[in-house]
Amino acid sequence: MLLWEIFRTFVIIGTVSFGGGYAMIPVIEQEVTAHGWMTTSEFTDIIAIAGMSPGPIATNSAIFVGFKTAGIGGAIVAALGMILPSLTIILFISFFFTKANKHKIVQSAFYGLRPVIVGLIIYAAIKFGISNELFHSFSFQTLASLCIFLGALLALIKYKIHPAIVIVFSGIIGAVLY
Template sequence: MIFWELFKTFFIIGLVSFGGGYAMIPVIELEVTEHDWMTLQEFTDIIAIAGMSPGPIATNSAIFVGYQTAGLLGAVVSALGMILPSLCIILLISMFFNKANKHRTVQSAFYGLRPIIVGLIVYAAIKFALSNQLIGAISSHTFSLLCIFALSLLALVKFRVHPAFVIMSAGVIGVILY
């Protein structure tokens, strides 16, 4: 039954994925394409919409995938599957947080998870860029996109410009250039 598959898939993703929504995108993509719920291009479009929508991108993605696959009930089931593991884990952790947080093994585990989370986020960004043909053969179009990226990164990191302003500026530059 499709509702059970949606719930089970997103429950497992929510249970075993670390690093936030962007780190979950490659895992969600793998499951969505393996289940043939949508094509890679459809999933990429959903990620773009989920990223622009308010709320966590992983939950938004689950909702959009569920809706695309099985309508409104599919969206609800997918959302529940995605958020229930986090809710249960947070409730359990909150009961033992002060004791566990100071434990050396816990601190070491979290320290060890940091590089893979960064790697998953970078992988998702590269996969997204490749599937939308934002990167590929070097052309003036690719060069201009890389310049927008570099300037946006510089504005965010070096000059601490508000992300909303950077997004709006990049959009205006895109309208002017393309």
């Protein structure tokens, strides 16, 4: 029964979520906490691990949630639940996309989805910042976190430094400062 609930939950998430893994994080977090499988704090830790692991963050987080909730079987059904909708939709769309992509309505729908996806990603970042008490009070750690964030953003956008290098240096700076 639990395995079926995990599978069903991740099939729904995989079906209705658009915009990639980071845009799915708020939806996954809502479902995971609503089912009582873990707290927001525990889920935040899962996202940190999933983000550092190779592969898509949404699928990785689903696997970690499934494993924490129901062991290996939970990890397998969570992964299948997350992957099957996308696979099915992509196979279906691939047959029609080249023709449909030229239609004004389809192009307009994609343009309409873009700001929503950006909003979901920003919401996820703010929610995790709040749940980890990065914005709770102004302290040295808050200032240091803000400086690391701005430095990483600058390195990525202006200097086009590879994200892996930015992650490594941010981790080293964090280890030294904290």
